[in-house]
Amino acid sequence: xxxxxxxxxxxxxxxxxELPEKYITALNNVVVTYADDPTDAQRVQMKLRTYETLxxxxxxxxxxxxxxxxxxxxxxxxxxxxxxxxxxxxxPEEFKQHIKxxxxxxxxxxxxxxxxxxxxxxxNHRG
Numbered sequence: 001x002x003x004x005x006x007x008x009x010x011x012x013x014x015x016x017x018e019l020p021e022k023y024i025t026a027l028n029n030v031v032v033t034y035a036d037d038p039t040d041a042q043r044v045q046m047k048l049r050t051y052e053t054l055x056x057x058x059x060x061x062x063x064x065x066x067x068x069x070x071x072x073x074x075x076x077x078x079x080x081x082x083x084x085x086x087x088x089x090x091x092p093e094e095f096k097q098h099i100k101x102x103x104x105x106x107x108x109x110x111x112x113x114x115x116x117x118x119x120x121x122x123x124n125h126r127g
Contacts, residue, residue, distance in 0.1 A: 001086055001089065001091075001092065001095065003082065003086065003095070005034070005082075008034055008080075008082050009034060011095075011096055011099050012032065012034060012080055012099060012103065014096070015096070015099045015100035015103045016032065016103065018100060019100070019103065019104055019107070023107055023111070024107075026111075027107065027110065028063060029060075029073065029075045029076060030060065030075055030076040030077070030078060030110055031075045031076070031077055031078070032078045032080070032103070033077065033078070033079050033080075034079060034080045034081070034082060035079050035080075035081055035082070036081070036082050036083050037053075037081055037082075037083045037084065038053065038054045038057065038079075038081055038084075042054065042057055042079075053081070053084040054081055054084060055080070055081055055085050055088070055098065055102040055105075056078065056079060056080045056081060056102040056103065056105060056106040057077075057078070057079045057081070057106065058076065058077075058078050058106040058107075058109035058110055059076065059077045059078075060075070060076025060077060060110065061073065061076065062109060062110060062111065062112035063110065063111055063112055064111070064112030065112065076110055078103070078106040078107065078110065079106075080099060080102055080103060080106070085098045085099060085102065105118055
């Protein structure tokens with residue numbers, strides 16, 4: 001599959017529209033963006049091995065960690081990575097589902113959920 005940046009951005013926007021509105025409207029001081037691949041610095045930050053990659057990355061201060069002194073702060077950043085998602089997808093529909101799942105996962109980090117809690121919620125949703 002070959003996806004243009006404009007098409008990828010449109011798929012991310014579509015995925016946001018499909019997520020529950022209560023979570024999207026509750027996002028606070030966060031920007032959602034995309035990149036082809038994680039940078040070397042992001043790979044180091046996440047302690048990735050050479051064979052590991054990222055579909056998405058949340059960088060910022062989760063809402064649960066923001067105190068009364070939280071002001072004049074740069075926005076949190078959610079980055080969705082196109083190439084790893086493309087490589088993990090066998091068809092356009094699967095690609096769209098991977099985008100939506102990754103976006104939800106990174107938004108969950110913005111709300112202060114750790115990986116264990118995210119996986120628990122995902123397991124409960126599937127079951």
